[in-house]
Amino acid sequence: MKTFLLGLALIAAPAAAQMQGMAMPAPACTAPVIVPGFEGWGKGAPTPQLKLGATSSLVLAPAEAVKFSPPLNRAPQPGQRGGVYGITLDKPGSYRFALSEGAWLDVINGKGERMPSAAHMHGPACSGIAKIVDYQLDGGVYVVQFSGTMAPKIQVMLIGG
Template sequence: MPPFSRAGLAFMALFVLQAGPALAETAACKPFKWSLAREQGWFQAAPPALASGATLAKPEGAAELKLSPASDVAFPVSLDRKPATGTFGAFLAVPAIEKAGLYQVTLSEEGWIDVIQAGAKVKYSAATGQKSCPGLRKSVRFNLQSGPVSLQISGVKADTVKLALAPAE
């Protein structure tokens, strides 16, 4: 019989039970097309809360966005799709992007992301998503020019969503 004490076995069992959900979350999050470890860290660090119409503090980082019923949001640029009844949305201003390049917008929940620059929607260049990853749902990449940007979020079923904006790694 191995030299394990009952206390040692109990400790190992407790460790496995506590680590199980974390291991499951990691496994569920692996199918993304690119790493979202940075965004996941930002989301777990309790980002600042913002309401619709607010401005992000800087063009890189995260926020917990308080959404309004989609029917109450006056989006600056019309949406391509009508939000489903009972969903929520918001828009945010972003300080001017200094360096043109590939940026990604990541959401913690299911929703639509529109990026607006120079009064027009920017077509996305790539997207990745995973329905079974707790706290991370989708990330969409956009080629942005230097200058101001705004984000329109719609079709979210919850009244809050965590959002991150950052240059693609």
């Protein structure tokens, strides 16, 4: 019996060693994960413009056709897409952007300055959110630039204030 078990272990060891470097498939989602603050993610009719508290479905164009101002810190790669959208915030506060796709997000103030992000993280599996980025922003008009993605559309939700 010991010889049989030793034989099985020797046969299985190379296969186990080969699998260590392999990525495991994503878990099957049986129920959506709700991210606190983003309970409205994907609910209701998406808006075609960036809107506080609602899911927005934004169209992205080939990056070379988008006028980013200020220019991007990184050159777009072939096939990447982007878009520029505006938002007016009524009051200062902590704002969070949830994105359905991995993408670069730049928030530009009225002086044309990039605002630093306060934090960023991946969205949890099965949430539909790929990335969450936090900003401390004053009230006023902002330009939000999306870049570095291959997706023709991006779902975005902005919360906070």
